[in-house]
Amino acid sequence: MKKLINNVDDVVRDELEGVQLAHPHDVKVSLDPYYIYRADAPVQGKVAIVSGGGSGHEPMHGGFVGMGMLDAACPGEVFTSPTPDQMLEATKAVSSGAGVLHIVKNYTGDVLNFEMAADLARDEGIEVESVVIDDDVAVQDSLYTAGRRGVGATVLAEKICGAAAEQGRSLSEIADLCRKVNSQARSMGMALTSCTVPAAGNPTFELGDDEMEIGIGIHGEPGRERMKLKSSAEVVELLAGAILDDGVIDSGDNVLAFVNSMGGTPLIELYIVYRDLHRFLEGRGVTITRNLIGPYITSLEMQGVSITLLKLDDELTQLWDAPVKTPGLRWGA
Amino acid sequence: MTSVGLEDVLAWLREAAARIEEQREYLTQLDSAIGDADHGINMSRGFKAALERLDSNPPEDIAGVFKAVAMALIGKVGGASGPLYGTMFMEMGKAVDGKDRLDAADLAAAFRAGIDGIKARGKAEEGDKTMIDALEPAYAALQEAVASGGGVDVAVSAAAEAAARGMEATIPLVARKGRASYLGERSAGHQDPGATSSHLIIAAAAEAWGS
DSSP states (O other), X not given: OOOSOXXXXXXXXXXXHHHHHHOTTTEEEEETTEEEEETTOSOTTOOEEEEEEEESSTTTTGXXXXXXXXXXXXXXXXXXXXXXXXXXXXXHHHOOSSOEEEEEESOHHHHHHHHHHHHHHHHXXXXXXXXXXXOBTTSOOSTTSSOOOOOTHHHHHHHHHHHHHHTTOOHHHHHHHHHHHHHHEEXXXXXXXXXXXXXXXXXXXXXXXXXXXXXXXTTOXXXXXXXXXXXXXXXXXXXXXXXXXXXXXXXXXXXXXXXXXXXXXXXXXXXXXXXXXXXXHHHTTOEEEEEEEEOSSOOTTOOEEEEEEEEOOHHXXXXXXXXXXXXXXXXXX | OXXXXXXXXXXXXXXXXXXXXXXXXXXXXXXXXXXXXXXXXXXXXXXXXXXXXXXXXXXXXXXXXXXXXXHHHHHHTOTTHHHHHHHHHHHHHHHTTTOSOEEHHHHHHHHHHHHHHHXXXXXOOTTSSSTHHHHHHHHHHHHHHHHXXXXXXXXXXXXXXXXXXXXXXXXXXXXXXXXXGGGGGGGXXXXXXHHHHHHHHHHHHHHHHOO
């Protein structure tokens, strides 16, 4: 394992200390328990938005704390859900009395820990709503699985709900909005290489030099199938094709296209993928009216890409365009 | 051995922590095949925290021990195992409230409450390729031993053997809960890490309380 770390056990702590030193005006960091929160929290009269999940997906979620997005984020150990005590403390730190929305990715650990945290917060008199994001079409959604994973749509939901919270909307309105984003967004990812969890020391899975994994999860969980490496255009057809096959996005729709690096794939390749995606969607009568391109929900150093498409209407477009000022996403402010 | 007291319960948990530490790499290796390669790391961190909590602030009774372990696991393990094992010990703590000693029937009742807690939170049933596949057979064996008048030592040995069989029986199963379920058919052929850690915890009781 080659990584720029000091000590395997200190990876998350050292990173959080770096975040605090880098962004002292925007965020504050609690080291016991771990959470990152807005420097000006709690914002009076505003619904607070809290998310969290395993570390290793940076900038998600900690990098999205700030004006127009999250009020707090709880990082777990690498690829491991955070714990209810973190979520409870974060919820209390940002609660202004207007209610708190928990945005949770659909992973068993995240869901169970956030459920416990919401129970604890309600016991302390804080109004909490939770919305589970499950946009990954690589996973069959049935009674026989844990359901679809929450991936790229999480970033979009956090941005859009954060903007709605700044406008002073109520907790139930923002929770409905979050469910709307989730219902109109679909994602699928792929990997060219594995990644190494620092504490494990070895790659999570083996992938041959000429192979790729289609439908990979953001923790290196294997996906739909492993196949020989294909061109960008062919990969786009597999990923975006599966997304369109899911039936939420149709010819005539306007979409936000989010081309995300898993961490190790450089921008030059992301733009090639974006070009191919643009052409593919054009051929299917779908128009990209907004885009996001870059590493926003990563899997450590994994090479690979995920595509998320969100069907846009005027409301979602306006909220997407609204100002945001966080370490990881910033415009109009 | 007809019953166990506070010291015996502590001895069990120390043995469980030692076994988990010993098998840390193995649990993580099992998890990397069908999960996300952190089960051993997380369980080891959780049980270390549980022992620290028991040493720094020794509980006065068995219920207190179970609750302290529950809080440590909930706070330190993360993933799905933290809330699930945490819930199990929490419910076991409630079930033994006020008892100074536990006979085999008390243990079976506490264990039942613990498993029900896990099932309520995780919504898993037998055959889903989870810790339940080791825990339910262990409970059945415990219950059978109680019915035939066996002592604690006999009962937990039977439970440990049943847990081992249940753990091995997860190998051909297709996972229906947790991250392994994302693999579908590809999850078959691998032993479930959760069932394996459950077996370790029960086997630790058989070791600690064996005659």
